[in-house]
Amino acid sequence: MPARKESAPSPPDGGKHRLERRRGDRGNEDYFSPEWETKTAISCILDITLKPISFRQQLKEILDVLVSISWLRVEKKGAIFVANSRRELVLAVQHGLPAQLQEACAKIPFGRCLCGKAAATGTILFRDCVDHDHDIRFDGMANHGHYNIPLLANDNETIGVIVLYLEHGHPPHPEEANFMEMLGRTVSNILLNRNLQLRAEINRIRLQKAQLDILHKLVAASEFRDNETGEHIKRMSQYSVVIGRRIGLGDDQLELLEQSAPMHDIGKVGIADEILLKPGRLTAEEFTAMQQHTLIGARILSGSHPLIEASRQIALSHHEKWDGSGYPKGLAGEDIPLFGRICALADVFDALTTKRPYKDAWPLEKALSCIKEDAGTHFDPALVDALLDSLPEILEIKALYDEGNEGGDRKKILEQKPVSNEILTWRDSLSVGVDFMDHQHQYLINLINRIHLAIEQLDTREIVDTLLDMNAYAEVHFAEEEELMRRHRYPGLDAHIRLHQGFIRQAEAFLNDLETAPLATTSEVSRYLIDWLVEHIQKHDSRYGRFIAEQAGQ
CATH class of the missing domain: 1.10.3210.10 (Hypothetical protein af1432)
Structure with a gap:
């Protein structure tokens, strides 16, 4: 369904939209009409969806096309958000955004800031300056304008938002409103079809996993008589x-x-x-x-x-x-x-x-x-x-x-496991001073990097498998970490257990969210896992590491 339009202000008297001119190979100026560029841009976007590349890369290339349309006078900045099941926008791809803004806009509730308001209302929102609707600001942020184009499913449910940055005081071109509507419809269909495809794949995979899990449980029940597990x-x-x-x-x-x-x-x-x-x-x-x-x-x-x-x-x-x-x-x-x-x-x-x-x-x-x-x-x-x-x-x-491993074999195995560095790299500042726990944390980093690679390739089976492996190993790691704390009578044990339980709940929630909003969930997973693990190690695990070291020195 097309997004509703909010009326854009008319250009000031005498103001004309300056169409960008491009120089040809021979130095002469070639004029590209808005109609030609519009058709070419939409054609490029459709061609991108046929490329054998990851969907995240497809979105990035689509965004690159949009910020290159000369007659729009769009700044070389923009973003595409996807909506999760909790009515939040999750940053999927961006072009030219400063790190501070990427961090602030990683997840935005519907209704907050201009993109959240576009998501909540299903309305294309235009601003030629940073006004009262811009809730996210930071020192040194340059003044600018915005187009916020909601991406809508057939039932008018918001599934994402495109954000394009404009020059401050941008005078709208007469063709802009129609183009933004057409752009919203085109990218909405792309996003919707991909979401539906992923949901079907993930539902099928999880159903297979559930059936297999039931089968394993029935077999395990039969083997209880044989001391098997x-x-x-x-x-x-x-x-x-x-x-x-x-x-x-x-x-x-x-x-x-x-x-x-x-x-x-x-x-x-x-x-x-x-x-x-x-x-x-x-x-x-x-x-x-x-x-x-x-x-x-x-x-x-x-x-x-x-x-x-x-x-x-x-x-x-x-x-x-x-x-x-x-x-x-x-x-x-x-x-x-x-x-x-x-x-x-x-x-x-x-x-x-x-x-x-x-x-x-x-x-x-x-x-x-x-x-x-x-x-x-x-x-x-x-x-x-x-x-x-x-x-x-x-x-x-x-x-x-x-099961029943006292830690020795696992310690030796993890010591021999190289630490991958696809997105998160082990560094000395992550050490808690307990070798065994450090090796387990390094293994968790390997799992996070494996998840990141699966997400980049949008390999649905590998995403599900790795999240299940993450859950299984986290439970093993947390149990051993908590037992270590019990042996040393660490006073922060109860609070630490609650943190562990929160992680397990969130990891399980991600598996469920994959079935309803796969694109948003895959965008959230890597960031959450990295942020949680780094903060947990540096803030909480290092605290008990120091406690154990102090006990050993007494």
Whole structure:
């Protein structure tokens, strides 16, 4: 729907809009009519939407076109805001705005300042100076004019605002009002279509995640009888994906592997407790009965859906061995389905390296030595090589989902993890003086940079996955940080816990907001995470770091 127009003041008597002239290659002045420039600008904007670049980059290029239209006499400054679900404008892209203004305008409630008023009223607002409607000001801000063009959905709901800066005292050109209306309609349609596309993608991804989560919970419930945990399922399926990616499986196959791997032991629901829960060694007869869980799982997982078929294949074959000595069919080599071979290796690696009621976790070196020895007998040698080549990523998953870890393994893993610097870089001023916590903070920085990269590329699946990883790791980090504070009887523990809980709530809210206002949410996420982490470390975590250091010095 077109935005309503607020009448622009007429140019002063005798005042004419000075059309900008451009010089051609030969030095002569070429005149570009407003009509030609308008058509060219709209054509360029539509062409930009077809470019294979991120949507944020598309918005930036659209803004670059707008501030280059000579007859508008627009200053080389402007911004495009997108609206979130809380009736706030979030700065998506800007051109030429000073850092002070970018900070002040990062998020603006509807009704505040001129852009917020345009959003609240759905009206194109023109000002030729900084007047009483400009709520955001700072010392040294130059006087200027504004066009604020609301971007409206079909139901007149505001989904964004374009802000173009003008010279102070700007005399409106007769074509400006019509152009601003046409511009608003054009960019509104672009924004609306992209929002709808992203919402559909994110809703589909989150529905898949919810279905998979329910599946994992059902599997975990069945495995409670076997002293297994939900974290085992997450680790084992993620290990499988890493191995699969290393050997070159495509995205569709990796997704199918991730979803089907958790079903590997579903057949244990049919094994009697006296066998399944027996603390000692099984007799030959009992072991034969235990082997039936592969066949039971295959019977449970009957059906023709690709996920069911893959799950059935894994349940039936993950105890087969490369040399043919496994069960239930005694398959050998590549006769064993690939997914079954991958899950067999991932399952054993996790069993060896984690603590169970009946055994302690093996040291990593011992577990890897055992797996290397079994390459070519128990395991596909190529898959063992893939696991070893992917060990840093494997250990990162282990650190993220390792319940009951006292911190030692995670500390070593995080110490070896390089800190990326896409948008946020680790610096000495972020150190709290506790090495273990510093390494965890560095890992959080890696996650923030990963989220930023996913947002820049508008990779919806990676955005959702990384936010989920951020939530999972934040809970691990916060729990260990709070336990450290308890051990040292830190007096600010309760307040610190509330800060942690607030972060978790906001991270979960971002996941929900992605489904309603994805463009605004992706613009908010990076800024919030960076600001929160830096402030939290420097203001709050450093305080308990000093407290611990003082205790150690007493």
